[in-house]
Amino acid sequence: MTGSAQRPLLFLDVDGPLIPFGTPPPGRPDGHPTYETDDRPLPAGSNPLLGRIDPAHGPRLMALGCELVWATTWGEDANDCVAPWIGLPRLPVVDWPEPSAADERDGLHWKTRALVEWAAGRPFAWVDDEITDIDRAWVTAHHAGSALLHRADPRQGLTGTDHAALHRWARTVMDRV
Template sequence: MVSSPAHRPLIFLDVDGPLIPLVARPANPGRPARPAGSSPPDTTGNPLLDRLRPEDGRMLLELGCQLVWATTWMADANDVISPRIGLPELPVVDWPDSDDEPRAGLHWKTMYLTRWAAGRPFVWLDDEITDADRRWVSTEHPSRALLHRIDPYIGLTGADLALVRRWLAE
């Protein structure tokens, strides 16, 4: 893999679903579970942040790609999510303020992420990717792209990251 940051593949990261699954994850060994009804150990007041796994950040960094937030959390992902999973401040896709409907069947992020990638290879980890998005990117993006749907009930797994590593090695 090319080491120059401008030539490394991008990994677009969604938060809700991939990093904060819809269902609470089992308590991690070594991390005390909070008693039911107790207040979260953070100041955001968002109890779903307990679903984040600190090891996800380390595993994502080990992929050696340029990580980019592609989430409606936008810059808040750097303030709230990054420190909890050990990520540095990441670039953020700034979604346009538009009421334009995406093309039939496409996720509203698909065309923006392809534009943001500007021809670079990319991986998109999201829980709302469909075959329509994959088909569109395969015909409209000049470089390789892996659009991988993360199960929103489970969140990012080792198997998901193994798939990304295999794709990067090709």
């Protein structure tokens, strides 16, 4: 299968998009919602922030039809902890190179080059809370395929609006394949 006939990639960060953090979102002075219940306890010894991840994200992400890839510093821990919590299978994990001093100086996110290299021309969406216009411009200039760099608000994590934007992008890209 050629790169253009493959499903688009969806690079997914954990901290921020899946685990909201920082100042609680407006309207939630009590903090972030949690999804741990008596019927659904966190696994023993797991990261307590795992309970902030809405388990509904897994099915919604799988429904996009993209090839999901962890693009997070969690590395394989995302497969061991996050994936089972939200009902995802084990996913490929981006192996991060050392950040470039030139990229840092120019404001390019340290993940950007690695994700474009991983995609190798395939269409991709990248969901992260640290994406900037510098990253978008760099990807436009250096990636031949379709790309959506979607910034999630780290105070809320992925919302229904974010999922709708990803769904529209995925449908558009897959209609071209």
